[in-house]
Amino acid sequence: MSQGRIFTGEGLLQDTVLDCDVCVVGSGSGGAWLAHELVAQGKSVVMLEEGGHHTRREFDMTEARAYPALYQELGSRTTDDLSVTLLQGRSVGGGTTVNWCSSFRTPKRILERWREQHGVDTLSEAVLGPHWDAIEQRLHIAEWPKEAMNENNKALWDGLGALGYERGLIRRNVHGCANLGYCGMGCPIDAKQSMAVTVLPDAVEKGLQLYANTSARTLTWTGRRITHVNAEVLDPTTNKPTGRVVTVRPKVTCLSGGAINSPGLLLRSGLEAGGRVGRRTWLHPVLISIARFDRPVNAFAGAPQSVYSHHFVERGPGKMGFFLEVPPVHPMLAASISNGSGRFTQALLDQLPQLQVMIALAVDGLLPEETGGTVRVRSGGYSRYSFTYDFTDAHWEAFRFAQKEMAKLQFAAGAREVFTLHADPVRLTSVDQLHLLDEAPWKPLHVRVATAHQMGGCAMGKDPGESVVDPHLRFHAMDNLYVVDGSVLPTSLGVNPQETIFGIARWAAQHVGAAV
Amino acid sequence: MKMYLPPPGGKPSRRGVLKKGLWGGALLTLGGFGALFFRKSVEVPLPPGGLQVLSAREYAVLVVLAQRLLPKRAGAPTVDELGVAATCDSVLAQADATSQKEFKQLLGLFENALANFLLGARPGTFTRMAEDAQEAVLEDWRTSRLSVRRTGFLALRTLVMASYFGNPKAWGAANYPGPPAGVHQPDAPVWRGGDVPRPASSTPLEASQRDAGVAMDAGTSPDVGAGAEPHP
Numbered sequence: 001m002s003q004g005r006i007f008t009g010e011g012l013l014q015d016t017v018l019d020c021d022v023c024v025v026g027s028g029s030g031g032a033w034l035a036h037e038l039v040a041q042g043k044s045v046v047m048l049e050e051g052g053h054h055t056r057r058e059f060d061m062t063e064a065r066a067y068p069a070l071y072q073e074l075g076s077r078t079t080d081d082l083s084v085t086l087l088q089g090r091s092v093g094g095g096t097t098v099n100w101c102s103s104f105r106t107p108k109r110i111l112e113r114w115r116e117q118h119g120v121d122t123l124s125e126a127v128l129g130p131h132w133d134a135i136e137q138r139l140h141i142a143e144w145p146k147e148a149m150n151e152n153n154k155a156l157w158d159g160l161g162a163l164g165y166e167r168g169l170i171r172r173n174v175h176g177c178a179n180l181g182y183c184g185m186g187c188p189i190d191a192k193q194s195m196a197v198t199v200l201p202d203a204v205e206k207g208l209q210l211y212a213n214t215s216a217r218t219l220t221w222t223g224r225r226i227t228h229v230n231a232e233v234l235d236p237t238t239n240k241p242t243g244r245v246v247t248v249r250p251k252v253t254c255l256s257g258g259a260i261n262s263p264g265l266l267l268r269s270g271l272e273a274g275g276r277v278g279r280r281t282w283l284h285p286v287l288i289s290i291a292r293f294d295r296p297v298n299a300f301a302g303a304p305q306s307v308y309s310h311h312f313v314e315r316g317p318g319k320m321g322f323f324l325e326v327p328p329v330h331p332m333l334a335a336s337i338s339n340g341s342g343r344f345t346q347a348l349l350d351q352l353p354q355l356q357v358m359i360a361l362a363v364d365g366l367l368p369e370e371t372g373g374t375v376r377v378r379s380g381g382y383s384r385y386s387f388t389y390d391f392t393d394a395h396w397e398a399f400r401f402a403q404k405e406m407a408k409l410q411f412a413a414g415a416r417e418v419f420t421l422h423a424d425p426v427r428l429t430s431v432d433q434l435h436l437l438d439e440a441p442w443k444p445l446h447v448r449v450a451t452a453h454q455m456g457g458c459a460m461g462k463d464p465g466e467s468v469v470d471p472h473l474r475f476h477a478m479d480n481l482y483v484v485d486g487s488v489l490p491t492s493l494g495v496n497p498q499e500t501i502f503g504i505a506r507w508a509a510q511h512v513g514a515a516v
Numbered sequence: 517m518k519m520y521l522p523p524p525g526g527k528p529s530r531r532g533v534l535k536k537g538l539w540g541g542a543l544l545t546l547g548g549f550g551a552l553f554f555r556k557s558v559e560v561p562l563p564p565g566g567l568q569v570l571s572a573r574e575y576a577v578l579v580v581l582a583q584r585l586l587p588k589r590a591g592a593p594t595v596d597e598l599g600v601a602a603t604c605d606s607v608l609a610q611a612d613a614t615s616q617k618e619f620k621q622l623l624g625l626f627e628n629a630l631a632n633f634l635l636g637a638r639p640g641t642f643t644r645m646a647e648d649a650q651e652a653v654l655e656d657w658r659t660s661r662l663s664v665r666r667t668g669f670l671a672l673r674t675l676v677m678a679s680y681f682g683n684p685k686a687w688g689a690a691n692y693p694g695p696p697a698g699v700h701q702p703d704a705p706v707w708r709g710g711d712v713p714r715p716a717s718s719t720p721l722e723a724s725q726r727d728a729g730v731a732m733d734a735g736t737s738p739d740v741g742a743g744a745e746p747h748p
Contacts, residue, residue, distance in 0.1 A: 057704040061695030066680035075672075076608055082667050180696060184517040188700045200700040204709040222642045239610065300692065335681035337672045341658060342585035345677060346592075350688040423658055424668060445666050 004204040006040075006092070007114035008053050009213030009236040016246045018027060018209070020044040021516045023229045023250035025216045025265065027051075027503040028094020030485030031256030032195035032203070033135070037509030039206040043516055048229065050215035050261075050383075051091035052236050055196070059186035063332035065186035072383065079373070079389050080421070083444035086260075086387075087452040092212050093196030094258065095211060096498060099452070100183050100328065101172040101192055101499050104495035105132050106503065109314075113291060113366070113384040115278040118490040119462025122471040123504070127412045129190055131506040132499065139173040150302025152326045155293070155356045156310070157307045159207050159409030160324075165311040170325075172303065173498075181301040183329055190474070214246050217382060219253065219269040224479045225254045252480045252515050256505070259487040263375045264385050266458070266468075266475075273468045274305070280459055281364040281373030283389060283451035287399045288327070289406035290348070291356045291415035298353050299329035305496075313363060313406065313494045320398035321363040323494055329357050330420045339448050340425040348353065348419070354409060360402035361397040366454065367394055368383075375457055396442040399449075421448040422425035453497050458487040472511040473504075480515060484508050555625060558643040564678035568609040569616050574623045575601055580643045581626060582676045584650045592689035595680055603679040621676075622668050625651070 022038050024031045027049040038045050052287050067075030070091045077086040089095035106128065114120035117257055127151045135141070146169060149157065158168035165291060173193040183192055190197045204210060220228035233244040255262040263278035271277065309324040338345045348355070365372055373389040407418040411431045420426040426440045443446070461467025464476040469488055477479040484495055493500055567575055571738045582604075583596040595601070608616050627642045642653060657669040680686050687694050707715055 003709050004710075005710040008708075053706075053708070055704065055706050056700075057702060057706055060702070061699040062682075064678075067678075068607070068610060074607065076611075081663065104657040178699070180699065182695060195585055198587075201707065201709075201714060220579070309719050331687060331692050332678055332682035335690075338677070341655065342673065342676075343587065345673075346586060346589065349681060349690040352692050378614075381614060382611055383616065423669075445663055445670070 002207065004208040004210065005210060006053055006204060006210045009233050009242060009315055012211070012233045012246065014158070015073070015087055015244055018046050018248045018249065019247065020046040020250050021085065022252045022254060022512060023048065023248040024120055024254045024256055025037060025229065025457045026094060026256035026258065026261070026485060027092050027200060027210065028089065028195060028258060028485065029255065029498045030505040031254070032093070032229070033198050033502050033505035034254060034256060034484045034509050034512065035208050036330050038174070038202040038513055039203045039208050041513045043513055045208050046250065047210045048214045048216045048231050048246070049092050049210065049212045049508060051212065052440040053092045053212040054097065054186060056186065056188050056190050059188040061182040061185050061188055063185060063330055069436060070186060079387050080443065084283065084389050085448065085450040086454065087450065088258065088260065088454055092210065093194045093200065096194040097186055097196050098184050098497060099173055102305045102325070102496035103499045106500040107494055110491065110493055114490050115448045118467065119219040120471045120490065121462070128503045131503045135499065135502045135506060139198060140171045140175040141171050143169045144172045144303055144306040144316065148303065149306050151297045152299035152329065152356055153305070153307040155297065156324065156326050156409065157414040158415040160309050161485055162412040163408060164310055167309050169176070170306050170308050171305060172306070177303065179302050181304060183304055184328060192323045194258060195258065209248055215382060216265055217268065219271065220264065221269070221271070221478065224477065226478060226481045229253055249356060252482065252512060254482045254484050254512055256485040258485050259457045260375055260385060262389065262483055263457040263488045267375070272467070276468050278457050279374035280365065280371065281375060281457040282455040282489070283373060283502045284361040284492050285364060285395065286452070287360045287402050288402055288421050288448065288450065290350055290412065290421070291410035292417045293354050293356055293414055294416050295329065297323045297356045299355060299357060300421050301365045304328035310494070312402070318367070318394070319375070320367060320394040321494065322360040322398055322402050325359055325361065327357055327359055329355055337422045337450060339423055344425060356405045356409060356415065360399070360406060362395060362398050362438055363492050363494040367392065371393070372456060391444055400442050402438060403437050405432065422446055453492070455489040455492050455497060458483045459490040460488040461490060465494065473508045474475045482508065482512050484512070517594060545617050557641060563599060565602070567605050570605050570608070570620065574616060574620050575605065576643055577623045577627045578604060580650065584647065584654055585676050588681055598680060598683045598685055600676060600679045603683070604675050607675065619671070622671060625668065675714065
């Protein structure tokens with residue numbers, strides 16, 4: 001097959017109709033690996049990506065350029081009540097263009113739970129193992145060397161060591177990494193092995209036709225078959241429709257838009273699966289703890305995430321677990337996600353180089369009372385969905401506990417002060433003051449919560465009355481529609497999700513290909 | 517970069533973010549119509565490039581809100597010097613119409629004298645209050661028992677903070693050195709397939725020749741040379 005092409009909005013000046021074997025909607029961790037495998041099978045593949053084709057030519061490591069260009073809703077995606085801030089990628093490569101490179105295989109206990117409770121009898125370590133091996137080789141996934149660890153991660157490492165907690169070094173998908181620290185704004189040297197510089201160009205060489213700035217708006221269906229994917233071309237600068245349309249007539253359609261946008265496209269198309277589409281969305285909700293050290297930490301420099309702890313990932317019956325990592329700290333995101341008065345933020349940002357930040361990522365979706373997030377479409381816009389997330393008492397118990405543990409770790413590593421992200425920030429000056437955290441309000445909108453891991457909303461499962469796609473990722477009520485992205489996860493993972501999605505997508509390609 | 521104000525409409529979520537709760541809808545109505553009933557706002561010079569989304573009155577409210585949220589300090593540029601309110605306007609211009617509308621309503625609500633009286637027992641037009649009274653209004657919003665006000669404060673603070681600290685001129689105030697020099701290549705080639713063969717620099721083969729393994733990566737990538745040194 002001849003080489004494919006990456007089209008962008010500038011070049012799409014006519015209405016276009018395309019026939020192909022498979023239309024993949026979305027170019028992130030799921031869509032990219034899926035398309036890569038399909039073209040290797042000799043299938044003709046059209047990929048639609050609503051974000052732009054951004055490359056290192058533009059990756060100047062400034063936040064003000066990166067967030068509007070590379071994140072959903074200009075970086076401002078949230079729940080309806082603003083109680084949770086969502087960081088989610090939006091460009092060719094999806095989240096992999098802007099994530100922090102952390103790579104974990106799916107925990108065995110999660111795969112077993114999916115098998116036992118959701119009837120996902122197709123996935124196991126044995127099934128996914130060969131796929132992960134191939135993926136790790138292609139993306140150069142390897143443990144980041146301890147000697148290259150930045151001070152922000154080292155504080156977590158030291159704190160975990162001092163308290164005797166489980167700790168580990170994170171494996172990263174990088175090659176030729178210069179330890180810069182700007183993964184979240186697009187890697188300026190193509191060292192990050194994002195989809196946009198690895199399997200997507202590999203697939204284009206083998207014939208993939210990738211349409212960037214092309215937003216799938218609806219699916220047309222008759223009976224049990226999708227007949228058309230209807231897309232609008234967006235202006236690369238303004239992000240508004242140019243008036244040109246792209247219509248794809250595929251034999252098989254795969255949705256790979258991620259855990260908000262794939263359910264959104266289904267709902268806009270009238271495919272609701274009895275109301276289950278867009279429900280049970282999981283976020284790994286993140287609580288953030290800020291510490292001030294009296295030495296430079298420079299958390300804006302160096303590989304953002306290289307240390308983790310799963311010490312608290314399983315906390316016993318009825319309790320929500322969490323895992324610990326650190327985020328990079330750059331001024332725009334730090335200031336906008338902080339809390340308290342403006343003067344408080346000014347004083348905090350004055351000391352940006354001394355700030356050390358830890359995050360606790362709650363492992364949601366495992367307790368019986370949880371319902372998680374709900375995506376619904378809104379009138380009057382395509383990118384902006386209604387999104388709500390239901391916190392339970394277990395969330396707040398876990399957050400309060402996690403805040404105490406993060407403060408203990410930060411003080412153990414040498415912190416002088418620890419601040420919470422409450423509207424009235426709680427300030428601790430020693431580990432003897434943890435009781436102050438019991439008096440703080442642990443409720444939505446009283447303390448900031450963020451997420452960079454969106455999962456679920458099109459859960460896989462055996463029972464069509466309990467799930468959206470079957471254990472081979474086929475939409476239950478359709479013969480030629482698949483969902484291949486993070487939205488199929490029945491629960492959250494307890495680890496950063498990209499490698500789980502890579503593995504599932506590479507595995508799923510054989511089933512999608514067979515359906516052509 | 518945050519406007520955080522989802523639009524009303526759609527189902528089943530018919531209410532926008534500020535309309536949650538008993539008071540929200542009525543309060544927003546006040547925000548929208550305040551101009552009909554209350555004293556004029558202070559006037560501020562418009563930005564050189566004009567406004568895309570906000571009215572002159574809404575812009576004046578945002579200018580004053582930003583001034584109170586990030587007060588003037590020695591050694592740091594002021595919000596006015598960085599044109600923070602104008603930056604907010606240009607960010608809003610990229611958002612969808614309903615988000616724009618709600619942010620405009622939010623500014624109206626801050627300014628509205630009756631709303632300030634009902635919510636905080638501080639009657640008066642916001643932009644005409646003394647500075648300490650304006651700060652007190654902002655504090656009322658931040659710590660309010662009404663979630664509509666806490667949400668509104670969060671939306672405002674996030675947009676203002678992002679607009680200020682996203683500006684490279686504010687980096688000095690945060691002792692942030694900025695990204696390392698000499699790394700970004702604005703003339704880097706872009707490959708989009710078609711008739712053009714994939715350049716060697718982006719093939720896996722060439723990448724594998726760059727270095728032998730990840731342990732060599734820290735600090736000394738041959739791609740970027742001396743400019744790749746991490747921050748001092």
